[in-house]
Amino acid sequence: MALKFHDNAAILRGPLVAVILLVVSLALVTAYAREGEGGPVHAVQNAFSAVAAPVGMAGSSVSSASDSVGTAIEDLTADASTLSGLREQNGQLRGLVGQLEEYRQEAQRLQGLLDIKDQYALTSVAARVVGRSSDSWNDVVTLDKGTADGISAGLPVMSGTGLVGQVISATPHTCDVRLLTDQQSGIAVLVQSSRAEGIVRGSLEGLLYLEDLESTAEVKAGDVIVTSGLGGSFFRGLVVGEVVSVEQQAGDTSPVIVVSPNADADSFEEVLVVTAVGNASAADEGASSGASANDSASSSNSSSSSGTSSSSSDSSSSSSSSSSSSSSSDDASSDDEGGDE
């Protein structure tokens, strides 16, 4: 009898534990959904993200190190018998060229950041991307700066080509940025040429869609999209991207408008977390020149020039945008404030 009872208890134990854990899981989901961003479950999640950031960084270095080791092994085993000093020297030179190329690209990216910082007269904190989301449902990156550097949730984040996302949470030394391409992202924007207002939303495809436009608004491919500042989440006049296609589908009242994002998560390593925009109107007026300057900044190091503002009501803004690249390196330190780097 006692044995039978013991058997029954053992049979029931597994499912019982499963049911208890299922209930706990559901309770956690409910708590997560009901509480705000500052709730305890969110706080624990943020803390875990902060802990995971250095591990993720180590992972990326391990991945590049394994690439190097693989290349080295490949070189060594390719022709071991005729391995000569020339091969060794060649390997060293290749390494050096790779290193210099890394520096060159970094300098180019940083120059792009300086250009955009000057163009918008930004007060900002420079940060490096140290981690990326470990799940595939969120386009979130982790930066190496946090509340200790003046960063707080809600601040916009820019790369060398324009706006890329928004800070969603911050710990003392790291912060998480949800990219514009994330399906949960949405920002109030306006079409620069027609001033039509709408919302740019991310999607699982990694594309940006311009929605909620007025039915009379005219949008065409090539139009520059800038933040409108409505809602207070973003400063006004930051370049979000450029319209790449407008498709009117049969039966739909509004067209499907696709906006090219400024950059995808893999293409930037350094960013600026914007804490203030010095001259929003200047930024707005300079946005068209900024878009073309950004294109050139991304393609080559010289991003100067074409920023001759069409509306020249504010001469200082025009000049600041047009002369951004030439003065950027000299003026970088004078523009920096507080936590700027």
Added chain:
Amino acid sequence: MRSALLPVVIGAVIVTLLQIAVAPNIALFSAMPNFMVAYVLIVAMLRPGTSLYVLAFVLGLLYDLFGYGPVGAMPFLLILVSFVVSRAFALLNNDTVFVPLALFVAADFLLELLYAAFLLGLGMADSVLDAMIYRALPCALYSTVAGLVLYPIARHFLATEVISDVHTATPRFR
């Protein structure tokens, strides 16, 4: 008992590190392998028992905490899926690779689909079709590949003879 659980725990630690450090760096077109899910499915096949549900809960919880999704969704789904997989494997296992492969594909896809449903229900995703095409399917396939790589390794370390729970070995459940 403790020594029997040790390889499972060590495996859990390893897959957690893989998920945090390696998975983001080997993403293909925004599809990322889920090592944690793959490992729980492997344990569900090789070592079913009460500890399986605890493992599924803990790894699911860690996945949610290290990620940015709703905390609690992954443990809930992992427990359910691991329960189903352990039963299905006990019933179908014929010592070929086909059964684990089929179970991996089905369980991964089911889990990703249910996770998408969770996100949709919580307003964190918009379109079922997009979620299925752009995330659930590619992620499930990638996780299946990860699972098939891990399976022989895990099988080597996790002895299949030891079945700690009576209910999984009872014929009436088969």
